[in-house]
Every structure is written in structure tokens, then in C-alpha cells.
Amino acid sequence: MSAGDFSFSGLGHAYLPEQWIFRNYRGEVSRGQVLSLLGPNGSGKTTLLKILLGALKPAEGTVMVHGQVAFVPQLFQVAFDYSAMDMVLMGRAKKVGLFSQPSKEDEEAALCALEKVGMADMAQRPFHEMSGGQRQLIIFARALVAEADILILDEPTSALDLKNQNTILQWMDRLARKEHLTIIFSTHHPHHAYAVADRALLMLGGSNYEAGPAEAVLTESNLASLYDLPFKHISYEYQSQAIETLVPILRPKSDVCSASGAA
Amino acid sequence: MTDSLPGIGRFLSNAASKARLRLSQSPWTKPFPLAVILFFLTITSLLIGSYPVPLWRALDIMTGYFLPAGWTDPSAWDLKEVAVVTIIRPPRVLVAVMAGIALGMSGTALQGMMRNPLVGPDLVGVSSGAAFGGVLGLWLGFIESQVLILAMAVAGACGALLFTMALARMVGGKSDGLPLILAGFFVGAFFMALVGLLLSVGNPFYPRGQRTYNIAYWLLGIFRGADPAKVWLIAATTVAGGIILMSLRWRLNLLSLGDLDAKSLGIDVRKLRWLLIITVSLMVAGQVAVSGVVAWVGLIVPHLARLLVGPDHRRLMPTSAFLGGVFVLGLDSFTRTVIWGEIPVGVLSGFIGTPLICFLFWKTKTKGWNES
Numbered sequence: 001m002s003a004g005d006f007s008f009s010g011l012g013h014a015y016l017p018e019q020w021i022f023r024n025y026r027g028e029v030s031r032g033q034v035l036s037l038l039g040p041n042g043s044g045k046t047t048l049l050k051i052l053l054g055a056l057k058p059a060e061g062t063v064m065v066h067g068q069v070a071f072v073p074q075l076f077q078v079a080f081d082y083s084a085m086d087m088v089l090m091g092r093a094k095k096v097g098l099f100s101q102p103s104k105e106d107e108e109a110a111l112c113a114l115e116k117v118g119m120a121d122m123a124q125r126p127f128h129e130m131s132g133g134q135r136q137l138i139i140f141a142r143a144l145v146a147e148a149d150i151l152i153l154d155e156p157t158s159a160l161d162l163k164n165q166n167t168i169l170q171w172m173d174r175l176a177r178k179e180h181l182t183i184i185f186s187t188h189h190p191h192h193a194y195a196v197a198d199r200a201l202l203m204l205g206g207s208n209y210e211a212g213p214a215e216a217v218l219t220e221s222n223l224a225s226l227y228d229l230p231f232k233h234i235s236y237e238y239q240s241q242a243i244e245t246l247v248p249i250l251r252p253k254s255d256v257c258s259a260s261g262a263a
Numbered sequence: 264m265t266d267s268l269p270g271i272g273r274f275l276s277n278a279a280s281k282a283r284l285r286l287s288q289s290p291w292t293k294p295f296p297l298a299v300i301l302f303f304l305t306i307t308s309l310l311i312g313s314y315p316v317p318l319w320r321a322l323d324i325m326t327g328y329f330l331p332a333g334w335t336d337p338s339a340w341d342l343k344e345v346a347v348v349t350i351i352r353p354p355r356v357l358v359a360v361m362a363g364i365a366l367g368m369s370g371t372a373l374q375g376m377m378r379n380p381l382v383g384p385d386l387v388g389v390s391s392g393a394a395f396g397g398v399l400g401l402w403l404g405f406i407e408s409q410v411l412i413l414a415m416a417v418a419g420a421c422g423a424l425l426f427t428m429a430l431a432r433m434v435g436g437k438s439d440g441l442p443l444i445l446a447g448f449f450v451g452a453f454f455m456a457l458v459g460l461l462l463s464v465g466n467p468f469y470p471r472g473q474r475t476y477n478i479a480y481w482l483l484g485i486f487r488g489a490d491p492a493k494v495w496l497i498a499a500t501t502v503a504g505g506i507i508l509m510s511l512r513w514r515l516n517l518l519s520l521g522d523l524d525a526k527s528l529g530i531d532v533r534k535l536r537w538l539l540i541i542t543v544s545l546m547v548a549g550q551v552a553v554s555g556v557v558a559w560v561g562l563i564v565p566h567l568a569r570l571l572v573g574p575d576h577r578r579l580m581p582t583s584a585f586l587g588g589v590f591v592l593g594l595d596s597f598t599r600t601v602i603w604g605e606i607p608v609g610v611l612s613g614f615i616g617t618p619l620i621c622f623l624f625w626k627t628k629t630k631g632w633n634e635s
Contacts, residue, residue, distance in 0.1 A: 068529075071523070101513050
């Protein structure tokens with residue numbers, strides 16, 4: 001086992017007695033790999049992330065973490081107008097004593113992390129005034145400065161436009177391949193998981209789940225049963241590169257027509 | 264933003280050097296001028312007052328204590344003037360400075376801890392709880408023991424703060440946001456009613472014939488009657504609490520992100536929150552025990568300090584401390600020199616504070632706190 005390896009087994013949680021949100025989940029991801037969690041609303045993605053993060057004690061099962069974990073929440077509001085630099089510096093929390101202040105070295109490390117994500121020129125800009133994508137990059141920089149081995153992200157692209165979604169996916173890929181961070185993220189977009197994930201876990205409810213290598217788990221039939229929607233696997237070539245993806249077949253107009261016809 | 268992607272790893276000389284220049288600035292650089300202002304205001308406050316001591320004479324008496332013999336002429340001093348400058352004024356001035364520092368710092372800590380810039384010690388019930396504890400201590404006959412009165416005030420402050428946080432959590436699911444302000448209002452009003460009740464029904468241990476003064480003291484905040492014992496009491500709580508809050512000031516940045524995020528950064532949120540609750544209770548109890556409930560200062564001062572130095576608690580905490588001292592000492596000096604009849608500082612701070620906070624409230628309408 002090396003720093004960055006992450007696994008869980010027999011994992012289950014219920015907020016009410018015997019009403020299991022999920023149960024007997026098992027999964028693993030190695031250093032430098034990306035694990036994607038997919039499931040419809042209410043399937044317990046956020047609960048599972050909280051458990052993996054150590055913020056919630058599971059009703060049953062164990063989580064084996066090797067290395068430091070950092071968390072990237074969904075886009076959030078901060079109560080005060082902190083600068084990007086202030087936000088990144090907070091990643092050093094574990095390295096600064098309870099009654100101490102960050103040192104010049106901590107500040108240098110924060111600035112280097114900002115440089116790494118190409119945001120050094122915005123170091124003093126208020127976090128409030130940044131776009132959703134920029135904020136995510138600042139939080140990535142915070143994870144880098146924490147020298148975390150594992151990064152857990154809660155729907156990192158949920159509130160972003162297409163361009164910023166692409167940027168965040170590129171960064172996740174870069175952090176995994178170049179910085180050798182283990183990345184675990186939840187998403188509502190199977191094509192995002194398909195684009196960057198090495199492994200995937202589909203939360204089908206109760207004790208039902210599919211986990212394993214992304215290409216084996218992210219199939220048309222698995223996704224169709226997960227979302228109760230047909231999916232299509234598509235291959236095409238773009239700029240001499242073979243691209244594969246999965247798209248849901250959304251037909252709102254035909255549904256409306258058939259509904260009104262039935263009425 | 265995507266434009267920056269191809270440039271990863273390249274040397275961002277201009278931006279990075281600018282940012283580095285900012286890093287080289289000490290967190291104490293911006294608060295320092297306020298410390299100087301507080302020092303000179305303290306000296307000035309010792310020289311002025313309602314009893315007519317000529318300015319040059321007051322200065323002569325003060326410097327006489329520090330300068331070698333022969334530099335001043337003590338034979339020219341009137342005994343009353345000496346008493347005013349060396350015995351009567353210093354305790355009051357020092358209590359006002361300490362009270363301002365305590366309120367400024369505890370307000371900053373509460374706002375950071377509760378992720379809400381619209382709270383203060385008096386608005387979340389801490390001051391009222393401390394006043395209740397202090398008055399109850401007097402009721403139980405601890406009138407001779409300042410330490411017991413202080414202990415009761417600390418217990419009252421701590422209890423009230425815990426009540427407020429528990430009520431906010433029960434109503435709103437978390438201990439920040441609007442439920443917190445409302446819960447603080449209810450808890451504060453309840454403890455204030457208890458204080459009013461205890462003061463109204465009379466007390467065998469309490470000095471007789473001073474009911475109006477007592478009510479003004481506990482409910483409105485006044486510094487008249489400060490003595491060396493009060494100075495020692497508030498100095499002990501303010502210095503002890505101040506050192507702890509000053510050491511924890513960067514942790515407030517982390518705590519203000521919210522529990523989940525702070526935990527994910529490796530913070531023991533529970534331990535830190537308890538440490539802050541006890542420290543803030545100690546500081547506010549010390550202030551209330553010697554000068555009663557001084558409203559609004561703990562809310563306004565952190566706001567003004569934030570306008571001066573930004574939200575980073577490393578700069579904000581010392582700025583709030585010095586600004587709090589300047590604010591309260593300024594108000595007290597004003598009320599004892601300019602205004603005939605001496606208005607309680609709590610009334611004056613409310614008079615100035617409420618319009619100011621209305622303006623600041625309006626200014627914060629676009630900020631994230633009200634959506635969090």
C-alpha cells in the first residue's frame with residue numbers, strides 16, 4: 001500500500017433504523033487514479049463522500065485511507081471577502097500549530113500553488129468576485145498546498161458552463177497524471193466520468209452497485225438502469241484523435257406529445 | 264481562465280512578484296497606526312475631564328512620576344488635582360481601554376466563529392448572560408468577592424452562548440445565519456429580563472439607595488466608579504483572553520469556512536469552538552463585571568476594522584483590539600468631558616452604533632453570509 005491508495009469495504013449507512021441508503025459497498029482506487037461516483041439524486045452520493053472524507057461515521061463497514069485527504073466542496077459562499085491567497089493559505093492548516101500563525105514558507109508555498117494553477121496574478125483578488133471555474137481552481141490550489149495525497153470533490157462541475165467544465169476536467173486529469181494525486185469525485189454527468197475516470201462506482205440503491213474499471217462499469221445498460229434513461233455509446237474522430245463518450249438520449253418533446261396524446 | 268492553462272509552470276514574474284511584495288508585509292503593519300492613536304488618546308484622556316485641572320498642570324503631574332526629581336515642581340500642585348490625575352482618572356481610562364479591546368476582540372471572534380458579521384457579544388446573549396451571572400452573584404451575597412462575581416458572570420455568559428447556539432441549531436439546523444441572530448435576540452432578552460427582575464425586587468446585600476445607578480450600570484454600561492480592583496479584574500480577563508484570541512486568530516479564518524470544510528482541512532472544529540466560547544465568555548464577563556453591558560461595540564468595531572484591513576483575521580484581530588479601545592475610550596472621554604450629566608456609554612454607543620450598523624448592513628446585502 002502506498003500513499004494515495006484508498007479503499008472501502010462493507011460500507012453502509014442509514015439515517016433511520018434499517019432504512020439503508022446504501023449497504024455493503026466496496027471499492028478501491030490507487031495512487032494517481034481517478035474514481036467517479038455516479039447515482040441519481042437521493043442515492044447517497046454526498047453521504048458517501050462525507051464518510052470517505054471522515055466527516056461522517058458509517059453505520060457499518062470500514063474505510064482504509066493511506067495519506068492525507070483534501071476536500072473540494074461544491075461551489076460555496078464564504079462568509080467574508082477573503083482573497084484568493086487567504087483561501088489557498090488555509091490549505092496549510094495541518095502544518096500550522098493550533099496557537100501559531102502561517103510562516104513565510106507557508107505563504108510562499110501558497111503562492112507556488114497559485115502559480116501552478118495559473119492564478120498567481122489573482123492572488124489578492126477577492127474570492128467572492130471570481131467565477132465558478134476560478135473558484136474551483138483556487139480550491140485545487142488549496143489542495144495542492146495541503147500536500148494532500150487524495151482529493152475528494154463533490155460535483156465539481158455542477159454549476160459551471162461548458163468551457164469551465166472542460167477546464168476543471170483537464171485539471172483533474174492533470175493532478176492525477178502529473179501530481180499523482182488520487183481523485184474521487186461525484187458527478188451527474190456520465191460523460192465526465194468517461195472522460196477522466198479510471199474507475200467508477202454506480203450507486204444503484206440499497207445493496208446494488210456496480211464498481212470497477214470505468215470502461216467496464218460505464219456501459220449503456222448499466223447507465224440505463226441507473227438513471228432509467230437510454231444511453232448511447234458514441235465514437236468519433238476529432239483532430240486526428242479517436243474520442244469515445246456516452247450520451248443520454250433525452251427526448252422531452254416526444255414525452256410531452258405522448259403524455260398529451262394519452263390525455 | 265483557460266488561457267492560463269498552456270502557461271502552467273511558466274514564470275509569472277510580474278504577478279508573482281507583486282504578490283510576494285504583499286507577503287512581505289507584516290500583519291501588524293496596518294493595525295500599528297491605531298495602536299499609536301490609542302496610546303495618545305489614552306494620554307489625552309488622562310489629561311482631560313470634568314474637574315478643572317489645567318492641561319499643563321495635569322501634564323506636569325503625570326510626567327512628575329516618570330521624570331527625575333528636580334525636573335518638576337510638586338510644591339505647585341494642588342492635592343485635589345494630584346488625586347484627579349493620578350487616582351481618579353487612570354482607573355476609568357484603563358477600564359474603558361480594556362473594555363473596548365475585550366469587546367472588539369470578542370466580537371471579531373464571535374463573527375468569525377459563527378460565520379456571521381451581524382453578531383456581537385450583546386446580540387448573541389453573551390453580555391446579558393454575563394450580567395445575569397454577575398447580578399445573581401451579588402444577590403447570593405458574593406459582594407465582597409470580585410473573583411466569585413466574575414466566575415458567575417463567566418458561567419452566565421457561557422450558558423447564554425450555548426443556549427443561543429443550541430436554539431439556532433434546533434430551529435435552523437446549523438448554528439449560523441438568521442436563526443442565530445433571532446436565537447441570540449430571544450436569549451439576550453430573557454437574560455436581560457432576569458437582570459431587570461433581580462435589580463427591581465431589591466437585594467439585601469446590594470448597596471441601598473443606588474437602584475437607578477445599579478440599573479444603569481448593569482443594563483446600560485458605565486465606567487464611573489472604576490477603581491484599581493476593577494482595573495486588575497478586567498486587565499486579567501482581557502490580557503488572558505486576548506493572548507488566546509490573538510494566537511487563534513488565523514484559525515478563525517478556517518472556522519469561518521463552515522464545519523465540513525474546516526474539518527476537511529484538518530481542524531478539530533469542536534475543540535476550537537469550545538476554546539473560543541470559553542475565551543469569549545471570559546473576556547465579555549470581565550468587561551460586564553466592571554462596566555455593565557456596553558451594547559453595539561462588539562458588532563460595530565469588527566465591521567469598521569474589516570473595512571480598514573480586510574477580512575483576514577490575522578490583521579483583523581489586532582485592528583479590532585486597538586479600534587475597540589479607541590472607540591470605547593473615545594466615547595467615555597466624550598461623555599465625561601463634553602456632555603453635561605454624563606450619559607452611560609452603552610446609550611452613546613447605541614446612539615452612534617445603530618445608524619452605523621444600518622449603513623453597514625445595507626452595504627453587506629450582496630455578500631455571501633445571508634445565503635450561506
